[in-house]
Each structure stands twice: as C-alpha cells, then as structure tokens.
Amino acid sequence: DGGITQSPKYLFRKEGQNVTLSCEQNLNHDAMYWYRQDPGQGLRLIYYSQIVNDFQKGDIAEGYSVSREKKESFPLTVTSAQKNPTAFYLCASSIGQGPGTGELFFGEGSRLTVL
C-alpha cells in the first residue's frame, strides 16, 4: 500500500546529541514537509521541499536541518542547537502545486524525548 513511513516511532536522546528522523514515501509526491506538534500549539512547519535537491525553511527551522536527495526521502536532523527538541514530529507529503495542494498525507509520527 502507498503511504508515508516514519522511523523511529519513539526516540530518546541525551542533551547535546544530534538525531535524525527518517521519512520515506511511495506516493510519488513532489512535496514533502516536516511539522512539529506540541500540546495546545497545533502544527508548526519546520521545513518543506517541493522538489529534489531543494528545500525551504518553515516557521521554526532554527536547530533543524534536512536534505532531499531522493524524491522518496526527506530526513530531518534535530541538532544540539535546538533548545527544546522534545516533541512529536510529523512528516507529510502532497502532490505539490495545483488543486491538490494542502491535502497532506501524514506519517504516524516520531516522538522525540530529550533526557
């Protein structure tokens, strides 16, 4: 079945360590996104990519990095510079621009806890 796979589902990290969250999609979507979810704050956009080898900062990009070397993959690295990284991270994809934009397909999320 087509969909988005995020891994790991749960991750624990010590302060000062970088961690990479994986996101893979087999929907042949052009656009991919990373959101952060905190209780009561909704979803906040970290980074997005409309095409391979190109990505743009979202509203809260500081302390995060991404790459888009393949259409199917959009990994997110949470660096030690991110001051409050404990959160639920959601990866999503969409067909890109046009009438289908905004209809996102989400992965199951990765919960990162910094110890």
Next chain:
Amino acid sequence: AQSVAQPEDQVNVAEGNPLTVKCTYSVSGNPYLFWYVQYPNRGLQFLLKYITGDNLVKGSYGFEAEFNKSQTSFHLKKPSALVSDSALYFCAVSSPWGGSYIPTFGRGTSLIVHP
C-alpha cells in the same frame, strides 16, 4: 499571511447528538480549506476539503463542513456523534493565489463524545 482560528480547545457532546467544531480563517484570495482528524499518538488523517463549488462538503465517516465566505468560516459538523469520533480535529487553510499553497493549521479542537 494566512491564519486559522479554532476558538474552542474542547467540545463535549453526548453520543447521538449533533456536533459542530468551529473554524474561521483569514487569507488573501480564494481559500482551500481542510479538516483533519488525529487519534492519540498517530498522524493526521484527511477528512474533507473545500476547493470550489458547493458550499456543503461531505467527507469521511459521516462528517461534513459548510463553507461560508461572508463569515470566513468552515465549521465541521456531524448529525449524530459516536464515541469513536472522540479525537483531535484540525482545520487548515491554504491559498495558492494570494497566500501560500502550504497549509496553515489551527491549534486543534479536542472532541469528546460521552456515552
């Protein structure tokens, strides 16, 4: 800039009663509007969208939403609530013409359906 307001953090309704989850939006140009549902520790699932045409949109699981341009609203409704409808609901807006095709999400409304 585009924005979404979900004025209620929580909505309580008895099983079998009609439910409404409110959403208002602000955007330049014509909006694309979306509703998503999230169950605990899961990703978001698409429920329905308004792009153009009939103001009443029908979606998954018996949900529907009414687009009201004059009130800039897109309230989610269901004639008869089920306990299994209890979840977190997000409204989102995008606007490829005057704003951004990337959807902006509201903070979410927790729907609790009591047996």
